[in-house]
Amino acid sequence: MSQKNGEGAPVAQEKINTDIVTLTRFLTEEQSKHKEATGDFTLLCHALQFSFKSIAYYIRRASLINLSGLAGSSNSTGDDQKKLDVIGNDIFVAAMRTSGKCRLLVSEEEEKCLVFDENPKARYAVVCDPIDGSSNLDAGVSVGTIFGIFRLAEGSQGKQEELLLPGSELVASGFTMYGASAQLVITMKGGNVNGFTMDNALGEFILTHPDMKMPKSRAIYSVNEGNSLYWQEEVKEYFNSLKYPIEKSGKPYSARYIGSMVADAYRTLLYGGIFAYPADKKSPKGKLRILYECAPMAMVFENAGGQAVNSRMERMLTVVPEHIHDRSGIFMGSYDEVQKVIDVHKKHGH
Numbered sequence: 205m206s207q208k209n210g211e212g213a214p215v216a217q218e219k220i221n222t223d224i225v226t227l228t229r230f231l232t233e234e235q236s237k238h239k240e241a242t243g244d245f246t247l248l249c250h251a252l253q254f255s256f257k258s259i260a261y262y263i264r265r266a267s268l269i270n271l272s273g274l275a276g277s278s279n280s281t282g283d284d285q286k287k288l289d290v291i292g293n294d295i296f297v298a299a300m301r302t303s304g305k306c307r308l309l310v311s312e313e314e315e316k317c318l319v320f321d322e323n324p325k326a327r328y329a330v331v332c333d334p335i336d337g338s339s340n341l342d343a344g345v346s347v348g349t350i351f352g353i354f355r356l357a358e359g360s361q362g363k364q365e366e367l368l369l370p371g372s373e374l375v376a377s378g379f380t381m382y383g384a385s386a387q388l389v390i391t392m393k394g395g396n397v398n399g400f401t402m403d404n405a406l407g408e409f410i411l412t413h414p415d416m417k418m419p420k421s422r423a424i425y426s427v428n429e430g431n432s433l434y435w436q437e438e439v440k441e442y443f444n445s446l447k448y449p450i451e452k453s454g455k456p457y458s459a460r461y462i463g464s465m466v467a468d469a470y471r472t473l474l475y476g477g478i479f480a481y482p483a484d485k486k487s488p489k490g491k492l493r494i495l496y497e498c499a500p501m502a503m504v505f506e507n508a509g510g511q512a513v514n515s516r517m518e519r520m521l522t523v524v525p526e527h528i529h530d531r532s533g534i535f536m537g538s539y540d541e542v543q544k545v546i547d548v549h550k551k552h553g554h
Contacts, residue, residue, distance in 0.1 A: 310329070400413075491531060
């Protein structure tokens with residue numbers, strides 16, 4: 205009850221939401237929608253969730269205990285230290301091995317595909333970049349984990365060649381961004397895109413962005429213009445058209461480039477626009493890995509209503525990697541923005 209003269213004004217009541225959808229609850233409810241579900245996929249996702257929570261914890265502590273920087277550097281006494289990119293990989297490997305549901309694991313940090321022979325009946329394969337953007341860690345810039353899940357064919361021999369698949373074969377994909385808070389974005393094949401935020405007090409990922417949909421267009425572009433010297437003519441023409449619009453009334457696009465793929469992709473997913481890392485004369489194949497960077501991101505963007513293509517303007521999800529660490533150029537973002545790239549390339553006969 206408020207009193208006269210403004211004395212003793214009522215204290216704002218905090219509205220407490222008691223019906224919280226955690227990632228664990230979300231996965232359990234998803235499982236119950238599929239009569240044929242055995243629970244294996246759900247258990248695998250729980251193991252993934254543990255990896256993300258662990259990495260988020262270590263990243264928060266990193267600057268305190270000198271974990272940032274890259275593997276191979278040593279501390280003041282000359283001892284080699286386990287750096288975050290190595291720790292992230294070790295966490296992933298242990299979680300997937302002990303989940304009992306993962307047969308194959310491809311990691312950016314491992315030259316070869318890891319085969320878990322202790323789980324011969326496991327039906328899933330996981331592909332991941334455990335800490336994408338680790339070179340930015342020392343500057344406190346957001347880094348992230350990108351992941352994809354494949355279901356192995358019946359009679360799988362557990363060989364890495366079985367994973368040379370297009371992204372259209374992914375059963376689920378997503379990424380976690382370790383920023384001011386840990387954000388997890390996940391999508392299933394043909395499903396919606398859902399965003400979760402880590403609540404450190406509860407130690408749980410909470411559903412905060414249900415059914416994410418990208419704006420159809422937005423005047424923002426995200427690309428490393430330092431590489432423009434090496435770009436193909438059509439790529440230069442496209443980006444120049446954004447910066448120097450022909451119409452008198454046209455405003456130039458805003459540039460936003462962080463340099464951590466996950467952070468740039470997450471912003472593009474939320475606000476719209478385009479993220480690009482084109483193949484160029486210096487990297488004719490492109491820089492980003494098809495299997496565990498491009499394909500999982502492309503699935504997220506398509507399921508959110510966007511588009512993703514490679515530098516040959518092929519739909520990213522149809523591209524088959526030649527080997528597990530094969531690379532590609534990529535353009536992904538709002539539907540209309542990616543369409544503009546495709547149109548410029550068509551004009552050049554691509």
